[in-house]
Amino acid sequence: MNSVNSTQTGAYLHRLGAARPARPTAEALRDLHLRHLRAVPFENLSIHLGEEIVLEEKWLVDKVVGAGRGGFCYELNGAFSALLTALGFEVTLLAGRVYGDQGRLGIPYDHLALRVGTVDGGEWLADVGFGAHSHYPLAFAERGEQADPGGTFRITGAGPDAAGAGRETGAMVGDLDVLRDGRPQYRLEVRPRVLGDFTAGAWWHSTSPSSHFTQSLVCSRVTEDGGRxxxxxxxxxxxxxxxxxxxxxxxxxxxxxEVYRERFGIALDRVPAVRKPRNAHPNG
Known part of the structure; x- marks a missing residue:
């Protein structure tokens, strides 16, 4: 059951600069997706400000709408899922593992992305929480190249030969790889998940010295001209x-x-600084 009421939905749309769509169509999804990337930054400031990260819809929407903040994948796609569901879209949460150096896959529940169904019969991969990625949703069933302002994307079946050498094997049947400009970005499971499934992944990324989120500060968004x-x-x-x-x-x-305030809409009372991770296992 969606926990976002009509007032919160209206406030969310206001932050995106969007009118409430008449119907949950593919075109409406494309518009909301791009507006989200422009208005709500990808940022990990909470980790370094000592703020709690709670994977509950109401909490995430309050952060994005009430506090005027952004977040990382679990927060951004979690909040976007709540908005889309309130607008009548059919949304399924999917778990992914991000490709790192030498083609190594990250931890389970490393990433959260969305499979979105629209009333005009389409299914789409929506992802407003991966940093630099596609500006528009990707056609979920399409296996050819998909041109986008963010690059050339392709969704392929996962396997040892699906995206070239240097790949990890052991993909489950139905798993998908998402590629950008020929390079694998993340492996996606097609099994439906719920928000609570990602709690351990969010904790690891927020606390482990091995997580790149604990090692650096980032705040980023797409600009109105399509840059970043x-x-x-x-x-x-x-x-x-x-x-x-x-x-x-x-x-x-x-x-x-001033940059946080004027360019990202984030009002802070102090400059964030990278803090040493606490309460993390020494081996990550």
């Missing part, structure tokens, strides 16, 4: 849609806080 703006610690990077990039270091705390 990212604040990583004190390094501000603005990338245009054509690929031109400007990088500069922010020396004063006031500059950092």
């Amino acid at each position: 703006i990212t604040l990583s610690g004190r390094t501000l990077t603005v990338t245009e849609a054509g690929g031109a990039r400007e990088v500069r270091e922010l020396e004063r705390d006031e500059e950092v806080l």
Whole structure:
């Protein structure tokens, strides 16, 4: 049962700058997906501000709407799922494992993505929580290349030869690999999940010294021209849609806080700093 009421739904849509769609169509999903990427940043600030991360729909929507914040995959796709369900879309939570160095897969429940059904008969892979990824949902059943402003994407059946050498074997029947510009991004299970299934993954990413989220700060979103703006610690990077990039270091705390406020809509009373992970097993 969806826990987002009509008032919260309206406030969520207001943050996205979107009108309530008349019907849960593929076109409406495309519009909401892009608006989400532009308005709600991918960020891991809670980890370094000592804020609790709770994987419950109401909590996540309150964070995105009430607190004007973003989050990482579990939070962003969890909140987006609640919004889409309230708008009449058919949403299934899926678990993924992210590809790292040398093609190694991450931990189970490493990533949360969404399978979304629309009234016009389509099924889509929606993912507003992977950082740099597709700007629009990907056709779930399509196995050819899918062009997108974020790159060329492909969904393939998982297996040792599905995406070239350097792959891990042991895929379950039905597992899928999501590729961007020919490189595997994550392996996706097709079995339906619930939000609580991802609690251990969120805890690991929030506490383990082996998690890249505990090692660095990031706040990033798609810009209105299709580029990207990212604040990583004190390094501000603005990338245009054509690929031109400007990088500069922010020396004063006031500059950092202003960028969070003006470019990401996040009001902070202090500059976040990477904290040493606590309560984590020494081996991650």
